[in-house]
Amino acid sequence: MTTEAKPTLQAQIVPEVAAHRRADHPVDGVFINRWSPRSFEAKPVSDDVLYTVLEAARWAPSGSNGQPWRFIVAKTNEQKAKFASFIKPGNRAWTDHAPVLILIASSKLRDNGEPSPSHAFDAGAAWASIALQAHLLGLATRAVGGYEKDQAREVLNVPEHVELHAIVALGYRGAREALPEALQEKELPSGRRPLRESIIEGSF
Numbered sequence: 001m002t003t004e005a006k007p008t009l010q011a012q013i014v015p016e017v018a019a020h021r022r023a024d025h026p027v028d029g030v031f032i033n034r035w036s037p038r039s040f041e042a043k044p045v046s047d048d049v050l051y052t053v054l055e056a057a058r059w060a061p062s063g064s065n066g067q068p069w070r071f072i073v074a075k076t077n078e079q080k081a082k083f084a085s086f087i088k089p090g091n092r093a094w095t096d097h098a099p100v101l102i103l104i105a106s107s108k109l110r111d112n113g114e115p116s117p118s119h120a121f122d123a124g125a126a127w128a129s130i131a132l133q134a135h136l137l138g139l140a141t142r143a144v145g146g147y148e149k150d151q152a153r154e155v156l157n158v159p160e161h162v163e164l165h166a167i168v169a170l171g172y173r174g175a176r177e178a179l180p181e182a183l184q185e186k187e188l189p190s191g192r193r194p195l196r197e198s199i200i201e202g203s204f
């Protein structure tokens with residue numbers, strides 16, 4: 001049985017986001033209200049919350065239900081220090097403060113040893129679920145692709161058949177004023193190009 005979707009209108013976008021974002025078409029507020037801050041509070045993320053966020057990713061769709069995603073989690077000081085060793089300095093201003101870091105990876109091989117043609121696409125779906133579930137729980141995420149992959153592979157003993165994608169900083173959003181001054185003016189929801197510029201009807 002399907003229930004009728006109830007799209008959310010601009011009025012349901014939270015005011016601080018509505019000042020910067022406008023939907024071209026009615027869409028649930030979760031998609032517009034989520035954004036990636038750089039400031040994170042010191043407040044810890046409980047394991048219950050962390051596992052709920054990862055549970056959302058578990059239910060992402062994947063090619064042949066192969067579930068190629070792997071989540072390398074850093075939450076202790078020791079684990080986070082390892083991550084800090086390969087994250088590029090420009091990103092440390094937020095990754096050092098987020099209480100949890102999740103390196104999203106995916107297996108290039110299916111359980112039967114065959115190559116998975118969709119592992120990266122599937123891992124992207126898992127990341128989107130993480131970001132949206134975190135937002136629904138009042139947390140924030142920021143994905144970080146700026147890290148040394150070869151070094152990460154070595155430090156974390158990542159096997160050859162596992163591809164590394166982005167590191168997700170997860171935590172509660174912090175105050176803008178806690179950021180270095182140069183970053184404070186960037187601490188805003190970003191915009192998007194018009195939808196029509198992304199749609200190719202029929203063929204290119």
Ligand SMILES: Cc1cc2nc3c(=O)[nH]c(=O)nc-3n(C[C@H](O)[C@H](O)[C@H](O)COP(=O)(O)O)c2cc1C
Pocket residue numbers: 034035036037091142143144145146147166189190
């Ligand atoms: C795969 C990926 C890699 C990213 N890498 C970085 C990064 O290295 N540093 C950074 O500050 N933000 C990074 N971002 C965050 C994006 O810049 C951000 O998601 C984008 O500007 C859209 O903004 P929003 O998430 O607030 O809607 C990355 C995002 C993704 C999905």
